[in-house]
Amino acid sequence: MTSPNDSNKDIGNDDSEMSKSAPEKQNSLLAGIIERASKSGIGRKKLNPSAVESSVAKNMAEIHSRPTKLRLAFLGGGSFGTAMANLAARNGCDTTLWVRNKRTVKAMIKTQTNKKYLPSYKLDDRLKYSHDLAATVKDKDIVFIAVPGLAFRETLKNIAPFISGQSIVSLTKGMEKDTFALMSDIIKDELPEVNFGVMSGPNLAIEIMKNMPSATVIASESEPLRHAVQAALHSAFFRVFASDDVKGVELGGALKNIYAIAMGMASAYDVGENTKAMILTRALAEMSRFGVEAGANPLTFLGLSGVGDLYATCSSELSRNYRIGTMLGRGMSIDAAVKKLGQTAEGVNTIQQVHEKATKEGIYMPITHALYAVIYEDKAALGVALHLMEAGFRSDVEFVMAHDHSNAALTAHMKTSNNSPDDKKDDADHK
Numbered sequence: 001m002t003s004p005n006d007s008n009k010d011i012g013n014d015d016s017e018m019s020k021s022a023p024e025k026q027n028s029l030l031a032g033i034i035e036r037a038s039k040s041g042i043g044r045k046k047l048n049p050s051a052v053e054s055s056v057a058k059n060m061a062e063i064h065s066r067p068t069k070l071r072l073a074f075l076g077g078g079s080f081g082t083a084m085a086n087l088a089a090r091n092g093c094d095t096t097l098w099v100r101n102k103r104t105v106k107a108m109i110k111t112q113t114n115k116k117y118l119p120s121y122k123l124d125d126r127l128k129y130s131h132d133l134a135a136t137v138k139d140k141d142i143v144f145i146a147v148p149g150l151a152f153r154e155t156l157k158n159i160a161p162f163i164s165g166q167s168i169v170s171l172t173k174g175m176e177k178d179t180f181a182l183m184s185d186i187i188k189d190e191l192p193e194v195n196f197g198v199m200s201g202p203n204l205a206i207e208i209m210k211n212m213p214s215a216t217v218i219a220s221e222s223e224p225l226r227h228a229v230q231a232a233l234h235s236a237f238f239r240v241f242a243s244d245d246v247k248g249v250e251l252g253g254a255l256k257n258i259y260a261i262a263m264g265m266a267s268a269y270d271v272g273e274n275t276k277a278m279i280l281t282r283a284l285a286e287m288s289r290f291g292v293e294a295g296a297n298p299l300t301f302l303g304l305s306g307v308g309d310l311y312a313t314c315s316s317e318l319s320r321n322y323r324i325g326t327m328l329g330r331g332m333s334i335d336a337a338v339k340k341l342g343q344t345a346e347g348v349n350t351i352q353q354v355h356e357k358a359t360k361e362g363i364y365m366p367i368t369h370a371l372y373a374v375i376y377e378d379k380a381a382l383g384v385a386l387h388l389m390e391a392g393f394r395s396d397v398e399f400v401m402a403h404d405h406s407n408a409a410l411t412a413h414m415k416t417s418n419n420s421p422d423d424k425k426d427d428a429d430h431k
């Protein structure tokens, strides 16, 4: 890997570049970007963000000025589809954003903004817009899908007739209703021949539009697809890391929405930092436990798509799931909170799916079950939280020290001595 100190020349124009492999070229171009960005002022007081940005754009344009310029489609004109399409267009990719509403497309062409979801941000003038699904998808290299999980299968069915050699990348962090299918499962169902990947990470759309440094993960079994997505979206403001654990990356993005709701709710109760840290880390324990049952690598949950996204959405009002939690904590019903939000909050469906799946398969997910009880069974939040605190002795990281089942017996014994009415349920929880 080239370090910034290795790049003493204008790498993009060097003849020796011709003999390099594609990843080597990309590494040296990125080293060039870092060098130019630092010349523009990064790390010093006189930072000029627009100079850095144009320097970065110039360098990224070099990647895409080669004959293999990427042709990309982004489906879904909400905040995330728009933010990602904008990044790709800014990097010089031939990019079209598909939005289902014709009038919205007209307005976007005219104003170069997404008035409903990202009203204050001017989009790159190279970004194209369309409401013609077939024309958007045909002859593209990669089709990125950023519609809500509940609309994912329908979207795939609609594009299926126009898919020949394109790869598909899901940006969606949800689960299908009732089937518990993740987006990668739906892709395999509907388009079994297609090359695909999923992208997930701590990526609050508004922060990305503000050029606040962010990072994400592209997970795919296909190395060329991973490289293509990195080349399409990587910039000095947005790093794209790679993984081949599709299930783990996708589950990280979907499951964290449950805990963002829990944390939003906790914030309404004005809990302390210790409590927040406890919820966050026990959430991570649940996520990785559930992930392992589904075939994921538990270490993936330590990466950007796991702990990274969990942290971002569990601590920010910019997260719609967190905001749902805050509204619930203030006494609003789930229906009223969803209506007030008026945007996608995948966690609302994911809680139901995961509660059902974990109950059926006997996976220990106490926070998810507690949240389900409060939201859908009308249980009092405080009582449910206290019950959670009284749950018996567990090991901290079960992949380091396995849960000791004799602890459950000890807990049951203590409860019996205390005459707790919850003995039976609690004991069952710990089997």
Ligand SMILES: NC(=O)C1=CN([C@@H]2O[C@H](COP(=O)(O)OP(=O)(O)OC[C@H]3O[C@@H](n4cnc5c(N)ncnc54)[C@H](O)[C@@H]3O)[C@@H](O)[C@H]2O)C=CC1
Pocket (backbone or CB within 6 Å): 076, 077, 078, 079, 080, 081, 082, 100, 117, 146, 147, 148, 149, 151, 154, 155, 171, 172, 173, 174, 203, 204, 205, 206, 342, 343, 344, 346
């Ligand atoms: N907003 C964010 O910061 C991030 C969102 N995501 C994920 O991206 C996915 C999309 O979320 P957002 O863009 O934020 O949602 P959004 O609520 O901002 O917009 C959803 C978009 O999907 C469109 N849509 C809804 N049903 C559709 C259908 N049947 N066919 C076609 N289009 C349809 C809506 O018209 C709207 O344009 C979600 O799974 C979300 O979890 C992922 C990372 C960050």
Ligand SMILES: O=C(CO)COP(=O)(O)O
Pocket (backbone or CB within 6 Å): 173, 201, 202, 203, 204, 205, 257, 260, 309, 312, 313, 318, 319, 320, 321, 322, 344, 345, 346
């Ligand atoms: O997934 C996200 C950031 O990574 C966005 O979270 P929300 O869907 O809760 O807004």
